Amino acid sequence: MLSTDEDLRAVPLGQTFTAEIPLGPNGGTVIRCYASTSPKSKLHGDAECKALRTTSTTADLELSLSAAVGRLCTRCRWPLPTDSPVLLLGAAIISVDSLKIWIDREPDPDGDIQAERDAVLALATGEYPPSATSQRSEGDGEDEAFDDEEWNRYARARDIRQNHFTHWRRLHSYLARSIEAVSEFPFLRPWAEPLQVRLAAVLDEERRAFAALLQPDSLREAAAVRLIQTPEFTPGPEFAGLGNEAARTFRRAWHEWNLQAAWSWHRLEEHDFAVDSVLRDAFGRRRKGRPEAEAAFERLAADWIAKAHSRAAQPDETPWQLIGVKAPALTRGHYTEPDRDPLTHWESAVLATYQVAFDHTAGTAALLVPQLIAGQLATAASSTMPVARLGTPANALPAEMLLSHWQPDETTPQP
Numbered sequence: 001m002l003s004t005d006e007d008l009r010a011v012p013l014g015q016t017f018t019a020e021i022p023l024g025p026n027g028g029t030v031i032r033c034y035a036s037t038s039p040k041s042k043l044h045g046d047a048e049c050k051a052l053r054t055t056s057t058t059a060d061l062e063l064s065l066s067a068a069v070g071r072l073c074t075r076c077r078w079p080l081p082t083d084s085p086v087l088l089l090g091a092a093i094i095s096v097d098s099l100k101i102w103i104d105r106e107p108d109p110d111g112d113i114q115a116e117r118d119a120v121l122a123l124a125t126g127e128y129p130p131s132a133t134s135q136r137s138e139g140d141g142e143d144e145a146f147d148d149e150e151w152n153r154y155a156r157a158r159d160i161r162q163n164h165f166t167h168w169r170r171l172h173s174y175l176a177r178s179i180e181a182v183s184e185f186p187f188l189r190p191w192a193e194p195l196q197v198r199l200a201a202v203l204d205e206e207r208r209a210f211a212a213l214l215q216p217d218s219l220r221e222a223a224a225v226r227l228i229q230t231p232e233f234t235p236g237p238e239f240a241g242l243g244n245e246a247a248r249t250f251r252r253a254w255h256e257w258n259l260q261a262a263w264s265w266h267r268l269e270e271h272d273f274a275v276d277s278v279l280r281d282a283f284g285r286r287r288k289g290r291p292e293a294e295a296a297f298e299r300l301a302a303d304w305i306a307k308a309h310s311r312a313a314q315p316d317e318t319p320w321q322l323i324g325v326k327a328p329a330l331t332r333g334h335y336t337e338p339d340r341d342p343l344t345h346w347e348s349a350v351l352a353t354y355q356v357a358f359d360h361t362a363g364t365a366a367l368l369v370p371q372l373i374a375g376q377l378a379t380a381a382s383s384t385m386p387v388a389r390l391g392t393p394a395n396a397l398p399a400e401m402l403l404s405h406w407q408p409d410e411t412t413p414q415p
């Protein structure tokens with residue numbers, strides 16, 4: 001049966017297939033080309049291509065893809081059946097070839113080094129200037145009282161961290177997609193691997209820059225949050241303004257604070273907004289009893305934070321563990337939707353902070369983490385990220401070797 005226009009897809013073969021890319025068995029796929037009578041003339045996918053030199057005769061040829069590569073017009077599109085093996089191979093090649101964009105980028109100017117160092121110093125003290133934090137804890141919410149220069153300094157630091165984080169996860173996704181492409185077409189490996197090695201080096205630089213802006217103590221304290229016993233609500237006059245909604249508001253506040261605090265790279269003290277948001281929703285425009293309830297919930301949150309700090313300060317029963325993880329790529333959005341990251345900020349921060357080895361051919365990483373963090377990764381981390389213990393404390397093999405022997409699957413073994 002003849003193909004219709006709906007069964008065909010126009011593909012710019014000349015922009016995708018070049019002489020250095022191995023084609024494997026797909027090289028035998030026959031494509032239809034048009035060319036002038038010159039022996040070394042360009043091959044075109046459209047007989048009306050403006051780059052095709054008009055002569056008295058134009059050759060209508062059927063050639064194998066391997067015979068045509070090197071002569072393909074970069075302006076033309078070839079109409080190929082939607083089930084053509086060339087389409088899948090072309091998509092895989094594009095996934096690998098796009099790595100060049102990030103490999104060949106110019107380094108940041110030297111002037112940014114000072115900004116990076118200042119961001120490290122600033123974020124070591126918290127997300128906001130110490131003066132802003134103290135005023136907020138004292139109930140002074142007047143932004144005008146803040147030092148604008150210092151406030152802007154911390155804002156720049158947070159932007160720098162966010163940019164490193166976003167770029168690191170994006171680069172990781174590009175590498176992961178190229179790894180998937182090579183797994184589907186193994187004959188691409190000799191061409192793809194040098195590009196993947198170079199991209200992995202750029203990726204590690206971005207990871208280190210991001211990790212320098214994180215606080216390991218905050219990650220450990222976040223992991224301790226999941227170990228806090230769920231608190232029980234105790235009625236009191238301070239909750240009178242909430243009426244019959246007091247217990248429900250308490251449970252919602254705990255849930256929101258617990259969720260935000262356990263999966264963030266921020267300090268626990270930075271999550272008071274989660275409790276405040278629940279209270280605002282509960283009170284609406286009502287004012288009666290609100291100050292008393294706010295003060296009570298502030299004390300509750302402080303107690304939750306103190307318990308998490310206490311648990312995080314306890315020594316682990318076992319030494320640090322070497323675990324393997326395979327982080328998922330960003331999930332591509334539909335049309336104009338942005339890509340979605342299946343990892344939480346805490347998971348990403350742990351991957352960046354504790355990485356000791358990386359296998360660029362498999363997209364897996366070895367992490368040396370405290371037991372407290374290993375437990376959270378194993379029991380509550382993203383279901384799309386395989387996690388497994390690599391070896392035992394008595395095993396002296398290098399992390400790189402242990403990682404190379406790990407074959408992650410869809411399950412998540414307990415560390």
